[in-house]
Amino acid sequence: MLRAELHVHSSLSDGRDSVRKILEAALEKGINVISITDHDTVQGSLEAIDIVSEEQLPLKVLPGCEVTASTGHVLVYGVVKDIEPKMSVEETFIAAREHGGVCFLAHPFDFIRKGSVRLKDFHTVDGIETFNAKSCFNFLARRYAKKLSKPEIAGSDAHSARAVGVAVNYLPEEADLLRSLFHARYDGRRVSIRERLAFLLFRLNRRL
Numbered sequence: 001m002l003r004a005e006l007h008v009h010s011s012l013s014d015g016r017d018s019v020r021k022i023l024e025a026a027l028e029k030g031i032n033v034i035s036i037t038d039h040d041t042v043q044g045s046l047e048a049i050d051i052v053s054e055e056q057l058p059l060k061v062l063p064g065c066e067v068t069a070s071t072g073h074v075l076v077y078g079v080v081k082d083i084e085p086k087m088s089v090e091e092t093f094i095a096a097r098e099h100g101g102v103c104f105l106a107h108p109f110d111f112i113r114k115g116s117v118r119l120k121d122f123h124t125v126d127g128i129e130t131f132n133a134k135s136c137f138n139f140l141a142r143r144y145a146k147k148l149s150k151p152e153i154a155g156s157d158a159h160s161a162r163a164v165g166v167a168v169n170y171l172p173e174e175a176d177l178l179r180s181l182f183h184a185r186y187d188g189r190r191v192s193i194r195e196r197l198a199f200l201l202f203r204l205n206r207r208l
């Protein structure tokens with residue numbers, strides 16, 4: 001089994017830390033597979049691929065991003081080109097497919113975090129993030145994923161190196177890493193209010 005962190009933001013979108021710092025944290029925490037899922041850009045993933053190959057780090061990078069579709073956030077894996085934001089989930093799915101990627105709805109039902117609340121979107125995507133460490137709506141996401149027999153993954157939605165590995169997926173060691181997402185199992189804990197407040201304060205300070 002491979003331990004995979006599938007939802008992290010770097011300083012290339014709204015995260016606190018550099019891609020390098022995130023990779024170091026992942027290695028420290030015994031992560032084998034990481035996806036840097038910055039908002040609407042694969043830049044973080046591309047940087048991670050470069051660092052890992054140049055320094056021959058014992059880490060697999062699954063390229064990805066979190067696309068802002070018109071009705072909610074979509075985690076796209078397996079793409080090395082940016083996908084245009086603000087398209088419908090259907091159009092996002094088609095674009096991802098064209099680039100060889102797969103789509104998972106991010107934190108669905110969590111309208112505060114721009115998660116989709118449209119059942120149609122559940123039908124469209126390949127799978128669902130049914131555990132998001134920041135969301136209170138995981139129970140609903142899980143219920144609908146089960147109802148529709150959709151593959152499930154977990155995400156830390158880490159915005160700092162420290163939060164990497166809060167939610168870990170266990171992937172079977174298959175030849176095709178992307179396909180192995182469809183057979184993921186996971187473990188995770190909700191991020192405490194204290195940790196979330198610390199991050200909000202950091203964001204506020206940066207804005208001032």
Ligand SMILES: [Zn+2]
Binds near residue numbers: 066073106114
């Ligand atoms: Zn999101």
Ligand SMILES: [Zn+2]
Binds near residue numbers: 007009106
């Ligand atoms: Zn996110």
